[in-house]
Amino acid sequence: MALLQPSLVDPKIWQSCAGDAVKIPKLHSKVYYFPLGHLEHANPNPNTESLSLINSCRPFIPCIISSVDLLADPQTDEVYTKLLLTPVIDGSSVEPLEVHDDDDGDDYVVSSGKTISQSDANNGGAFSVPSKCAKLIFPPLELEAKLPAQELSITDVHGNVWEFRHVYRGNPKRHMFTHNWSQFVDKKKLVGGDSLIFMKNSTGKIYVGIRRVKKIAAAAVVQKKELVVMEAVKLAEKNEAFEVVYHPTAGDNFVVDAKVVEDAMKINWNCGMRVKRSLKNDDSSISVQHGTITNLCAPSNRPWGMLQVKWNEAKVLENTLQVGPWQIEYSFDAPSLHLQYPPTKRVKVAEDYTLSNDIQEVRHNSFSTSKFVEANNCNTRKVTFKLFGTIIQVGSDVDDSLAKK
Amino acid sequence: MALLQPSLVDPKIWQSCAGDAVKIPKLHSKVYYFPLGHLEHANPNPNTESLSLINSCRPFIPCIISSVDLLADPQTDEVYTKLLLTPVIDGSSVEPLEVHDDDDGDDYVVSSGKTISQSDANNGGAFSVPSKCAKLIFPPLELEAKLPAQELSITDVHGNVWEFRHVYRGNPKRHMFTHNWSQFVDKKKLVGGDSLIFMKNSTGKIYVGIRRVKKIAAAAVVQKKELVVMEAVKLAEKNEAFEVVYHPTAGDNFVVDAKVVEDAMKINWNCGMRVKRSLKNDDSSISVQHGTITNLCAPSNRPWGMLQVKWNEAKVLENTLQVGPWQIEYSFDAPSLHLQYPPTKRVKVAEDYTLSNDIQEVRHNSFSTSKFVEANNCNTRKVTFKLFGTIIQVGSDVDDSLAKK
DNA sequence: AAGAGTTGTCGGCCTTTCCGACAAATAGC
DNA sequence: GCTATTTGTCGGAAAGGCCGACAACTCTT
Structure with a gap:
């Protein structure tokens, strides 16, 4: 009865099992792959050797999704996905394949x-x-x-x-x-909390x-997973196709749709901003978390975990304290206790004509610090990323202008 | 759990389920197909219309086995086989394919x-x-x-x-x-005797x-099966490929290896001869039935059911009263009560140079009746069959010579 | 804060499953 | 035919499964 091979799962069934909040990029779509996110996904406490290797790599790597397998673990029944990513060489003339919208409409x-x-x-x-x-x-x-x-x-x-x-x-x-209920409990090894x-x-x-509630991951297994991740990172850095495995229950996805990242990066995220994050619960109801950005803390301009957020609600997983901009929303409705941030998006876009194979990072070493930021022990940095040929600047002089008010 | 499609079964497992006594001809091998046996297999009491059609056909049709499917009924788990037979047109120059011996030796x-x-x-x-x-x-x-x-x-x-x-x-x-035993009994609908x-x-x-003990066959189902048989017989008579289904539990096979038939036909079967038949029991032990030929009773020289045997043992199925020569063995060891028949095979073989598409039947209308045969109410006929270009004569003048002793 | 609707846990009872006792059937000598 | 072994059937015991009672919890207003 118990198959040893992972099962291919119907996409809509897979999505419902994973939860609607889980986003799996579409086949042939443009994405950003975050090596640090990948490593933390395999092991929340990675060893220093792995971390230093990650630090020597690009912080995010634009890719095309070359294959998507929606799978289920034969032992636990939990769903996960295996993606094949092909790094995009900037300026390469390879025409991307059409992104097929797999929403068949009729069947739900x-x-x-x-x-x-x-x-x-x-x-x-x-x-x-x-x-x-x-x-x-x-x-x-x-x-x-x-x-x-x-x-x-x-x-x-x-x-x-x-x-x-x-x-x-x-x-x-x-x-x-x-x-037959008890046979099901027995065979599936269900425990209270699952x-x-x-x-x-x-x-x-x-x-x-x-x-499942319990994530039983032996140290040896975690070690193995970490090694697999590092192999993938090395391939990615060489711009060769690589495979990643993503378990929806083990944190946010480290392979994110390009447009979602780019749109989120256009917002002038800053300390004190009120943000929200909607989560789907087990019973498929929706709950919204509210919080405040307490720090812009990306070392080496890594967007993964760039924003530090203090959540109002108590029960928040540790790994959501440091989030990427695409993981949260600007909270228009929630009244800020101290300041009103305008919902207008101030974006600095510069056309880039340099055909370089690497992502350009431009660090602005001249930090401007506002009174508010100072008061909140928050460092505001000007950070510019080049995303698919577009330079995005985060942490701008908005603070100054607001502080002057 | 319950599949609606028949299952393909591993050959050795299939053979063990059917019993070692069941003989399924090999792929590409030469066989004789017996239309009357086929009809009786589907319905022991066929209607007169079917019987008259059978009588207008050849009594046996040489064929090549073109495919063999070893199957299991999804409802009852009973094994059966589906064969595709291609009639051999006498004298046709089609080279037969090699008969692959499927005994892999190592696995048992x-x-x-x-x-x-x-x-x-x-x-x-x-x-x-x-x-x-x-x-x-x-x-x-x-x-x-x-x-x-x-x-x-x-x-x-x-x-x-x-x-x-x-x-x-x-x-x-x-x-x-x-x-789990009672679940098995329940799901498989087992009853005492199975x-x-x-x-x-x-x-x-x-x-x-x-x-299974009980063969629950509704009249309608039997009717349907009879029609399917008659369609197969019509195709066979036209020398077109046809499909047959054989259930090992419902009597002897009506598709028999050519060599087995030919060898059996070479023996001068006669009344009073002691014969035996080995049967495999449910527990895979072997029991031997002994009997005496009481009649050579093939109407129109049909070898199927040609020999009428009186079995010593009580519990004998009705359909084994009239057998074909290939279904029994000459019993050397059992002492005959009345006469000693010599184990020598007296065979009359005549080369045939006529290239006819039909099987030639030569009936000798002049019957010679010996005293012994008379005393046993037994008709001795001279019967000649042409099998794959060889004329075989059964029921010879042996009786006379013996009676004269 | 109160009421309505929902669901977690418990003890009782009934069914199913598991066991050895005993005897009947079978095999071996 | 006698004895040794095997196996069919039975009643008691233990375990598992199904039930409503009751209370605690949640959601709504």
Whole structure:
């Protein structure tokens, strides 16, 4: 039953399992690859040797997506993706292939999730189905009947079918899985805290995906992953095609759509700015985090983790303290406690006619420090990146002008 | 779980499921196809219309096996085969393809069977494993342990894997399947009397096949099968390639290796001759039936069911009362009660130079009747068949010579 | 803050599964 | 035909699964 090969997953099912917040670049699209993000994704505490190698590399590498595999782990059922990236040599005349929009329009997938309780995982072999899920995903039950029941065939990410009995019982009445539930818990090694995602496509076929709480990663495995990352980085630096693996549950993607990065870099991010970040929860509801930029802290002008944000909400993962501009949004609605930042985007664009194969970095060593920035222990730097032939400047004299007000 | 398509089965596993007595002709080999046998295989009581059509056809048709599919029924797990036969046009110069001997030598399959009891099928969800089977097929258990147990992964004919707990318990101690056995009974719809065949190949992988007691064939299904047979017969008669389906449990094969038929036809079969027939039982043991030829009763010189045999053993299927010569062996060792027939093969062979597309039948209308034959109410006929350009004569004047003694 | 709706956990009961006892059937001498 | 071994069936025991009761939690207003 347990296949040893990773399973190819239907794109819409894969997306629902990963969560709608997870963005996988499209085939043949332009992206930026962030080596530091890649390393931190494999190992949050990388060894110094790896870090120094990363520091000697370009901080971001423009690439084209040459292949996308949407996969599922045969052991854990968790979804992940394997991408083949081909570095773009600046000024090269290779015409990019057409980006195929894979939204087929007609077929859709609706999903509903639940983090399973201790009782779901251990007790009596029954699963308490959230009423939202039952209403949205499963065929309607005869709720007036004495013992409403139906047999559901639910397909996992490997294409294996599980037959559950779905009943509506108890007082107050609720939806439950009874028959075959404990076998499912047993085979999938589910524990309290793991999440299930139930999905239904336009043909009515029902699917189930799993997100695990515990990330059991042995030190040896992490070491191995780190070595694989470093091999990829070396290939990227040589402008050769390289393969990366991205697990949506292990932090943000380090391969980001070019336009998204470029647009985000055009904003004059500065200390004290109010920002937000919308997150999808396990049950596919949306929650919004609000925060304030506390520092522009990119060493060597690395956009990955350039902005340090202090989030208002307590439960925030460590790796979201330092974010890239594309990972957050400027918060228009939230009133700033100290200052009002104008939503106007002040962008400095300079046409570049130099055909160089490397990304040009121009560091402005003359920092201008405003009173506000000083008061917030925040260094404002003028930083200019060249992105696909366009020079972008971040951390401008906006502060000064505002401070003068 | 339940596939709707027939499964392709590994040849050695298929053979063990069918039983070693079942002979499937090799790809590209010469065979004789018996239309009457085909019809009786589909329906033991065929309608008169079908029978009259069969009678207007050749009684046997030489063919080449153009394809062999070894299959398993997705509903019942029973094995069967689908053959594509291409009629051989006598004298045609088409060079036959090489017959590939598919015996790979190295890999073998051992098997052990059991007809399951009422208790196996209904009670308490346990299966009493025959000790022979446990010793031959399963990995050795620590028989000295207090509760010897192991988990066995057993593959069915569709490639689905079943996990059973195999224990050695009770007083007296015996091998049993406990965990998952009742699910297997349930899913496979097993009833007392059905047989299981456990197999192990040279890599140690364990398989299970099923033979059912009840042949539930609705009248409509039988009608359909009869029509399919008649279509095949019509194609065969036109010397066009045709497909046949053979179920090993439903009687002897009507597609028989040419050499086997020819050799059997060379023997002067006669009334009173002692014959034997070895049969493989469910548990893969061998039992031998003994009998006496009571009649040479082929109407229109049809070798299928030409010999009428009275078997000594009681439990004989009806369809084995009338057999073809290739289905039995001359019994050298069994002492004849009345007469001693010499084991010498008296064969009359005549070279045939006529290039005819049809099989020549020469009926000798002058019957000679001996005293012995008269006393046994047995008609001795001289019958000549042309097989692949060789004329074979059966039921000779041996009787007379013996009777004169 | 209160009410309605939802869902986590528990104990009881019923079914299924697992076990050795015993006896019946079979194989071996 | 006798004995040794194997295996079919049974009743009791243990485990697993299904149920409503009740309470805690969440969401809405």
